[in-house]
Amino acid sequence: MKWVVWVGSVRKGSYNAAVARALGGLAPEGVEIERLPSVAELPIYDGDIEAEGLPQTVVALGEAIRAADALVIVTPEYNYSVPGGLKNAIDWTSRVKPQPLKGKPLLILSASQGVFGGARAQYHLRQILVGLDARVMNVPEVMVSTAHKKVSEAGELNDQPTLDFIGKQLAAFKGFVGG
Amino acid sequence: MKWVVWVGSVRKGSYNAAVARALGGLAPEGVEIERLPSVAELPIYDGDIEAEGLPQTVVALGEAIRAADALVIVTPEYNYSVPGGLKNAIDWTSRVKPQPLKGKPLLILSASQGVFGGARAQYHLRQILVGLDARVMNVPEVMVSTAHKKVSEAGELNDQPTLDFIGKQLAAFKGFVGG
Amino acid sequence: MKWVVWVGSVRKGSYNAAVARALGGLAPEGVEIERLPSVAELPIYDGDIEAEGLPQTVVALGEAIRAADALVIVTPEYNYSVPGGLKNAIDWTSRVKPQPLKGKPLLILSASQGVFGGARAQYHLRQILVGLDARVMNVPEVMVSTAHKKVSEAGELNDQPTLDFIGKQLAAFKGFVGG
Amino acid sequence: MKWVVWVGSVRKGSYNAAVARALGGLAPEGVEIERLPSVAELPIYDGDIEAEGLPQTVVALGEAIRAADALVIVTPEYNYSVPGGLKNAIDWTSRVKPQPLKGKPLLILSASQGVFGGARAQYHLRQILVGLDARVMNVPEVMVSTAHKKVSEAGELNDQPTLDFIGKQLAAFKGFVGG
Numbered sequence: 001m002k003w004v005v006w007v008g009s010v011r012k013g014s015y016n017a018a019v020a021r022a023l024g025g026l027a028p029e030g031v032e033i034e035r036l037p038s039v040a041e042l043p044i045y046d047g048d049i050e051a052e053g054l055p056q057t058v059v060a061l062g063e064a065i066r067a068a069d070a071l072v073i074v075t076p077e078y079n080y081s082v083p084g085g086l087k088n089a090i091d092w093t094s095r096v097k098p099q100p101l102k103g104k105p106l107l108i109l110s111a112s113q114g115v116f117g118g119a120r121a122q123y124h125l126r127q128i129l130v131g132l133d134a135r136v137m138n139v140p141e142v143m144v145s146t147a148h149k150k151v152s153e154a155g156e157l158n159d160q161p162t163l164d165f166i167g168k169q170l171a172a173f174k175g176f177v178g179g
Numbered sequence: 180m181k182w183v184v185w186v187g188s189v190r191k192g193s194y195n196a197a198v199a200r201a202l203g204g205l206a207p208e209g210v211e212i213e214r215l216p217s218v219a220e221l222p223i224y225d226g227d228i229e230a231e232g233l234p235q236t237v238v239a240l241g242e243a244i245r246a247a248d249a250l251v252i253v254t255p256e257y258n259y260s261v262p263g264g265l266k267n268a269i270d271w272t273s274r275v276k277p278q279p280l281k282g283k284p285l286l287i288l289s290a291s292q293g294v295f296g297g298a299r300a301q302y303h304l305r306q307i308l309v310g311l312d313a314r315v316m317n318v319p320e321v322m323v324s325t326a327h328k329k330v331s332e333a334g335e336l337n338d339q340p341t342l343d344f345i346g347k348q349l350a351a352f353k354g355f356v357g358g
Numbered sequence: 359m360k361w362v363v364w365v366g367s368v369r370k371g372s373y374n375a376a377v378a379r380a381l382g383g384l385a386p387e388g389v390e391i392e393r394l395p396s397v398a399e400l401p402i403y404d405g406d407i408e409a410e411g412l413p414q415t416v417v418a419l420g421e422a423i424r425a426a427d428a429l430v431i432v433t434p435e436y437n438y439s440v441p442g443g444l445k446n447a448i449d450w451t452s453r454v455k456p457q458p459l460k461g462k463p464l465l466i467l468s469a470s471q472g473v474f475g476g477a478r479a480q481y482h483l484r485q486i487l488v489g490l491d492a493r494v495m496n497v498p499e500v501m502v503s504t505a506h507k508k509v510s511e512a513g514e515l516n517d518q519p520t521l522d523f524i525g526k527q528l529a530a531f532k533g534f535v536g537g
Numbered sequence: 538m539k540w541v542v543w544v545g546s547v548r549k550g551s552y553n554a555a556v557a558r559a560l561g562g563l564a565p566e567g568v569e570i571e572r573l574p575s576v577a578e579l580p581i582y583d584g585d586i587e588a589e590g591l592p593q594t595v596v597a598l599g600e601a602i603r604a605a606d607a608l609v610i611v612t613p614e615y616n617y618s619v620p621g622g623l624k625n626a627i628d629w630t631s632r633v634k635p636q637p638l639k640g641k642p643l644l645i646l647s648a649s650q651g652v653f654g655g656a657r658a659q660y661h662l663r664q665i666l667v668g669l670d671a672r673v674m675n676v677p678e679v680m681v682s683t684a685h686k687k688v689s690e691a692g693e694l695n696d697q698p699t700l701d702f703i704g705k706q707l708a709a710f711k712g713f714v715g716g
Binding site: 367368369370371372397398400401402403404405406409436437438439440441442443444445446447448449452478482485486488489490 | 546547548549550551576577579580581582583584585588615616617618619620621622623624625626627628631657661664665667668669
């Protein structure tokens, strides 16, 4: 079973990238996890570009998602919502035919330095995914709060309760994907 | 009094750009309207870029907003929310110090080909603006539905009831800005 | 297969009640539809009442939902969100053990006199149902706009395109429930 | 200056009621705070009741809000949104003419036992208040997390950092009301 992971943040030291890297070691047996390209590799969505043909990066992104058994989104919250870069990547993806998110099992995690752990981004993201008809798991929800205290200098998520909880979420998601 | 207008769409034939162009002729006496650069001129937000210094386009954008008496956002809805490109522009703007949206009188309009006229984007945008402490007008709300029937081939918004209604909204906004 | 229907409005001439009544004639073969009691039969949620034991109406409501194969909610939008009465009924239901909405296939329809057809209520309702872990169908979404023009004096939903579209939604939902 | 306070919870030992009681001692000089009647005193909204005339409790509620200089809402979050009882009270209030929330300076606080402190209720509440045209303060936002650790057995909010922060919010709100 292959799951692809989309990270909503671009910077190298991203806490969300640290969470994404931890997924490989926490995933249930038989699950292979692969990271999608950075959302910074796409241009800002422009219908005039689309009219000339979808950029190759967009086509490849769509194929990678479609080929996967499930999609995991790990994202920070920017300004009480989804980062523009991630939303832009979703906007492009929504233009690929057949639309890659349709029916796709989808899991959301978020991390932030604040106490909410990115919760506000998650609820906006859920609304975004309704019309795209992704099959989003409800619970358990993972919002990693005060992420700067849970990631090492080397960029490793090393807070054991968080690791355990993510492990439980991934196990539940495996059942959800298969169900 | 100077208001700056931000358009959430990039393509040349955008219905929202058509709405934005119509604002000049509909604005109350004494109001000058100026369009902000395209949201496509900014890179995808990246904390590593920021750490090296805000891009000049971001600095200029922040100054343009700060120098204006008010900000008008005219945006389509993409996937039940704010276009990624516009959100990305807001994310960059939020990093300028002093933060340009703080206390800024702000008006939202949206247009789409559907029946909702972009409503879902407006409510997400309102939540995004809470933490940025923009002073957003509540009502009347302008959502231009079936926009493709209200804009000419030449890109002119020519539906009289829509023009009248926007004129009323702008008049109310002038009072709101001054109030 | 039995589906229960919850109506978010209380008044006798409710357009949403008209939509709910129409479901019986539109449901796929083999589906029986039964209406849940009015949301007005419940008191305002009060933790002190709960501490003395859940009211019998709440217990019965929980049992009716749990016994059904699926739940259909048909609701107006009040003040850009879910009617207080329906939300109150959900709040009570969430206190029943085992929690009746957990894993329950759930369909949302809305009707209003306005052009949005209750859309804003639907997205709030979807967020409400995340933590309750209901299994909510994404699309197609039914929002009956200008409902006063689509319901007869006798309270019958008689707009053929609307009836056809709801029929398609119910057929899709049958597949979703079984899937 | 008189501010009225609406509490979204009904039970006697409510943490939100404890926060509401604390406001009197924290309010800026010259501000008198008065509590509105319990949201449980209203029936579930029913258009047929309204057609016979608004209940006296609703009329009185509308008058109390209209007579006040500002409204403060202190509410828990139920099921990721506004409690049904509070929403029901808002729904009734919205039917009073002239509509009492129009232009009314409004402040939101929330408290919960969880880590979010009721945040999800606050954002839904903000959307609810857009069409009602209340003038809602943006920041600072007060979400009292783990409220059970910050309220004494006797129902007194006694966590000093929380008290200090609310004091700052109330001072900012006094400026907002007057502004």
